[in-house]
Amino acid sequence: MSEQLHALGPKGFVPERDLDKTPVLETHHLGIDFGGLTAVNEFEITIGRTEITGLIGPNGAGKTTVFNLLTNVYKPTRGNILLDGVSTAGKSTAQLCRMGIARTFQNIRLFKDMSVIDNILVGLHHEMDYTLPEAILRLPRFWRGEQIARKRAMELLGIFHMEDTADTPAGSLPYGAQRRLEILRALATNPSILLLDEPAAGMNPSETAELMENIRRIRDTFQIAVLLIEHDMSLVMGICEGIAVLNFGQIIAKGTPEQIRNDPAVIEAYLGKQQEV
Amino acid sequence: MKKRIQLSTPSKYLINAILVAVLLVGGTMLYNSGLLNRASKAVLIQCGIYSILAVSLNICTGYLGQLPLGHAGFMAVGAYVGALFWKATVSWPAGLTIVFGLIVAGLAAAVFGIIIGIPALRLKGDYLAIITLGFGEIIRIAIINLDGITGGTPGLLNVPKHSSFLLTFACLAAAIFITHNVIHSRHGRAILSIRGNEIAAESCGINLTYYKVFAFALSAFLAGVAGAVYAGFQGSLFPKSFDFMASINILVMVVLGGMGSMTGSVIAATVLTALPSLMQALSSYRMVIYSLLLIVVMIFKPSGLMGTKDISVSRFIQRLLCGELFKSRKKEDKAHE
Ligand SMILES: Nc1ncnc2c1ncn2[C@@H]1O[C@H](COP(=O)(O)OP(=O)(O)O)[C@@H](O)[C@H]1O
Ligand SMILES: [Mg+2]
Numbered sequence: 001m002s003e004q005l006h007a008l009g010p011k012g013f014v015p016e017r018d019l020d021k022t023p024v025l026e027t028h029h030l031g032i033d034f035g036g037l038t039a040v041n042e043f044e045i046t047i048g049r050t051e052i053t054g055l056i057g058p059n060g061a062g063k064t065t066v067f068n069l070l071t072n073v074y075k076p077t078r079g080n081i082l083l084d085g086v087s088t089a090g091k092s093t094a095q096l097c098r099m100g101i102a103r104t105f106q107n108i109r110l111f112k113d114m115s116v117i118d119n120i121l122v123g124l125h126h127e128m129d130y131t132l133p134e135a136i137l138r139l140p141r142f143w144r145g146e147q148i149a150r151k152r153a154m155e156l157l158g159i160f161h162m163e164d165t166a167d168t169p170a171g172s173l174p175y176g177a178q179r180r181l182e183i184l185r186a187l188a189t190n191p192s193i194l195l196l197d198e199p200a201a202g203m204n205p206s207e208t209a210e211l212m213e214n215i216r217r218i219r220d221t222f223q224i225a226v227l228l229i230e231h232d233m234s235l236v237m238g239i240c241e242g243i244a245v246l247n248f249g250q251i252i253a254k255g256t257p258e259q260i261r262n263d264p265a266v267i268e269a270y271l272g273k274q275q276e277v
Numbered sequence: 278m279k280k281r282i283q284l285s286t287p288s289k290y291l292i293n294a295i296l297v298a299v300l301l302v303g304g305t306m307l308y309n310s311g312l313l314n315r316a317s318k319a320v321l322i323q324c325g326i327y328s329i330l331a332v333s334l335n336i337c338t339g340y341l342g343q344l345p346l347g348h349a350g351f352m353a354v355g356a357y358v359g360a361l362f363w364k365a366t367v368s369w370p371a372g373l374t375i376v377f378g379l380i381v382a383g384l385a386a387a388v389f390g391i392i393i394g395i396p397a398l399r400l401k402g403d404y405l406a407i408i409t410l411g412f413g414e415i416i417r418i419a420i421i422n423l424d425g426i427t428g429g430t431p432g433l434l435n436v437p438k439h440s441s442f443l444l445t446f447a448c449l450a451a452a453i454f455i456t457h458n459v460i461h462s463r464h465g466r467a468i469l470s471i472r473g474n475e476i477a478a479e480s481c482g483i484n485l486t487y488y489k490v491f492a493f494a495l496s497a498f499l500a501g502v503a504g505a506v507y508a509g510f511q512g513s514l515f516p517k518s519f520d521f522m523a524s525i526n527i528l529v530m531v532v533l534g535g536m537g538s539m540t541g542s543v544i545a546a547t548v549l550t551a552l553p554s555l556m557q558a559l560s561s562y563r564m565v566i567y568s569l570l571l572i573v574v575m576i577f578k579p580s581g582l583m584g585t586k587d588i589s590v591s592r593f594i595q596r597l598l599c600g601e602l603f604k605s606r607k608k609e610d611k612a613h614e
Contacts, residue, residue, distance in 0.1 A: 071480060097482035109480075111473030113537075113585065114466070121463070122470040123481045128463045135462035136455055138290075142462065149463075189482055 022085040024049050024100075024193045024225045025070070030079035031249075032069055039065045040249045043079070045227075047193065047242075052219055052226045054236040054257075057246035058269065063229045064106055066246070067195050070227075071103055072096055084192060098126060102191035104182040106198050106229070112171030116162065116181060119170045120153040123188025127152065156184045159218065175202050180211075187218065194218070196228040200235055208232055212239050237261065245269070289591035296590055297450050301443060308442040318442075319510075320554045324547045325445035326507050329452045331530040331542035333499030338528070339537035339585070340460060341492040342472030343398070344406045347413025348500055349523035354389050354416060355382035355501025356519070357427055360436040360508040367437060375439050379448065379505050386501025387494045389416075394493035399486055401475075413524055420516040433514040440509035448506055452499045453539055459495065468492045529567055533574055535581025540588045545581075 023046045030043040040062040047053050055063050068074040070081060072093050081088045083099050091099065102123075111119050128145035135142050157163045160180040165173060170181060179199055186194055199215070200208040212235050219226055230236045236243060237257045245253040245260060247269045253260055260266055284292075308318060334348050359382030366374040389412075397408040420427045427433055459465045467488045470478040479485055508514055530549055534541025549570075553563045574581065 073476060073479075092484075093476075093479040094482050094484050097480055103480055105477065109474045109477035111470050111477065114469055114473060118466055118469070122466050122478065122483065125463050125467055126482050130463070132459070132462075132464055135464055136458045138458060145463070185481065 023047055023082075024051075024084060025227070026082040026085075027070075028080050028082075030066075030069060030076055030081060032065060032074055032077045038249055040069065040246075041078075043069075043246075043249075043251060045244055045251075045254075047225050047227060049192075050219060050223050050225060051242060052215065052228070052240050054240035054243040055227060055229045055246060056231075056233075056236055056243060056260075061246040062249040063246055064197055065249075067103055067197055067229070070195060071101060097189050097191075100190075100192035101195065102186035102189045102193070103195035104179070104186055104197055104199060106201070108175075108178050108182055110170040110178055110182060110185070112169065114170060115167050116157070116170050116173065117150070117153050117166040119181060119185050120156055120188045121149055123185040124149045124152060127188075127190065153188065156188055159184065159187075160214065176207050179203070183218075187222065191224060193225040193227060196226065196230075198229050198231065200230060200232050208235055211235070215239060284591060284594070292591045292594060301446055301450070304446060305441075305443050316554070320551055322440065322442065322445050322510050323554070324550045325442075325449050326503050326510065327527070327530065327546040327550045328543045329449050329503035329506065330500055330527045331534065331546040332449070332452050332456060332539050333496050333503065334527050335531045335534075335536065335539060335542045336456060336460075336468075336492055336499070337496040338531050339535075339542075340465070340468050340472060341489060341496075343489070343493070344403070345409040345493070345496075346406050346521070346528070347409035347411070347416075347524055348496075348527045349519040349521075350409070350413035350416040351386040351390060351497040351500035352504035352507065352523070353420060353516070353519035354497075355386040355504030356508040356514055357420060357433065357504075358382045358385040358501070359505025360433055360514055361426070363437045363439060363505075363509065364435070371439075374437075375444065375509075378439070378509075379502050382505035383498040383501040386504065387498040390494040390497025391490055394490040394497075395486070398489040398493060410521070413519070413521060417516050417519050420519070427516075428514070430516060434512075436508050436512050436514065438509060438512045440506045445506050445510070448502055449543075452502070453543075456495075456499070456539060464488070464491070526567075529571060531581075533570060533581055535583035535585060537585035538581065538583035538587055540586070541581055541583030544583070 025045070025047040027043055027045050031041040032039050043066060045053070055066065057063055065074065069076050070088075072088060072091060083096070083101055086099070088096055088099070088101075111122060114122070128149050130139070130141040130145040133139075154163055154166065157166060160177075160183075162177065162180065162184075165177065170178065173181060179202070183194075183196065183199065196215070200211055203211060215226060215228070216239050218224070228236075228240070237260075240257060243253075243255065243257055243260045244251055245263075245266050252269055253263045253266045255263070307313065308321065313321070330348065330352060334345070337343050337345055359378045362378045362381050363374055366378070369377075393408060393412050397405045421429050424430070460468070467478070467483045468491075470481065470483055471485060471488060475485060526549070527546075530545040531542055533549070534543070534545030549567070553566070578584075
């Protein structure tokens with residue numbers, strides 16, 4: 001897998017198969033300050049069309065902040081972001097979703113009181129096109145739109161074999177299932193890149209292994225790019241084709257899992273610490 | 278396992294339509310039969326009006342998860358606009374003036390809802406409560422001062438008394454129908470998702486401002502219609518009927534009934550309107566009773582009488598047909614929320 005990768009100067013990694021296409025995501029000099037604190041600085045990343053990329057680093061390094069910048073939950077202080085070659089400056093989070101960026105959250109943010117299938121149907125909101133009067137009067141376009149969306153939602157639930165839970169409130173699902181549902185809700189928005197913030201947090205090793213396999217399968221099926229934040233080294237090294245390491249808001253290393261594993265700066269800043277504990 | 282009988286969607290709608298028709302016709306016959314005295318007729322109509330108001334506020338408070346404190350202001354806009362429209366169009370055919378009056382009253386209130394909602398709902402935090410509180414008072418004072426049009430403190434008199442039993446409860450049925458169909462659609466799920474988690478909703482592509490303002494405007498529209506029905510029932514309007522306490526009354530109904538339950542809103546509105554009127558001796562203790570009721574419900578059932586559940590007759594009949602009325606009730610209720 002790593003032979004397919006092709007380092008592109010200092011910018012990072014774009015698999016050879018994608019070299020002729022625009023990268024799905026590109027950032028230049030991205031940074032944000034909170035008051036006097038520089039949380040992220042000079043963040044540069046290029047992600048190919050169907051690449052799985054890992055973003056790792058110690059707690060408080062600024063990983064979640066990067067996700068919030070990419071989805072415009074935080075407005076960048078510096079730099080710019082290109083999604084499919086188009087600048088995302090001035091776009092709202094909702095507009096960015098429609099442009100093809102979807103995410104999950106480190107602290108799960110499901111619609112707890114809504115049923116599992118309704119959570120996914122919120123993600124499918126823009127896949128339905130019936131208007132408000134059509135909904136109030138229950139015209140044929142309403143029924144058709146709902147029927148297609150529900151079928152699609154059940155298919156998505158099938159990815160994690162969660163069809164049986166469709167009508168239960170999302171808040172009553174076990175922790176791991178809530179994380180999986182969040183991934184499905186993000187997938188429902190039909191993204192070209194999926195941002196996963198610590199998807200394996202709180203999962204046991206066998207659940208983690210299964211998730212790893214599923215993330216790869218999702219990438220293959222939907223032909224999308226994945227950027228994931230993860231503490232679990234086995235997961236990151238196992239499925240990522242490229243890895244960026246963040247420390248104190250700065251990228252300190254970028255490369256293939258092989259390169260990262262042997263990078264002295266990374267070992268000192270991150271892996272070293274892990275081993276000591 | 279016995280095979281489950283699934284009622285088809287058209288038959289569910291048919292059951293509900295028949296039920297509404299029977300209630301409207303039966304109610305009208307009872308209302309006109311002479312069995313009810315004047316006072317109880319008045320209470321009946323008021324229950325209907327307050328039910329529309331509670332259902333409308335529930336859209337904003339229960340479904341959207343916002344806390345407006347000036348709902349009586351929207352009711353006032355609808356009441357005065359509806360009354361003035363009806364007074365100006367007495368020469369029109371009755372059906373035409375009535376229906377147009379209701380629509381114009383609702384639209385006027387919705388316009389105010391949009392004007393207030395756009396700035397108030399864009400802000401994060403509790404600004405909506407404060408801004409709507411101010412709005413309610415401004416409307417009341419404006420009505421007092423625009424006495425050339427509104428009659429001011431002495432009141433707007435001789436409003437055509439259009440609000441029959443049929444009109445009041447047809448409006449309630451329409452309000453419930455519209456709200457139900459909106460909430461159980463992609464637009465309604467967008468509103469519910471905002472209550473669930475704003476950042477997640479936005480990340481799913483939901484335009485927060487649009488859906489907040491829309492829910493707020495729909496809530497104001499129905500409150501405006503209720504206001505017009507109120508005007509057509511009273512025959513005269515006075516600004517003091519639309520003060521802050523009126524807004525709080527409606528809010529208490531929604532909270533008691535369970536935020537997010539239309540059934541709860543209607544039950545609470547009916548009980549809280551009928552109780553003080555039927556027990557005249559208690560009417561001066563109304564606020565005491567309200568407070569006690571609120572405290573008791575908050576202690577024993579903080580989510581309100583009905584929580585977020587709604588009663589559905591078609592579902593009830595389906596269960597009856599399956600002979601599992603009481604057996605798996607708990608599971609069913611969960612599944613249908
Ligand atoms: N909204 C905010 N206001 C102020 N500081 C913030 C905010 N969000 C994040 N930070 C700071 O940015 C740094 C990076 O946080 P975060 O991105 O959550 O780290 P990570 O996800 O890598 O653990 C932390 O020091 C945090 O305190
Ligand atoms: Mg984080």
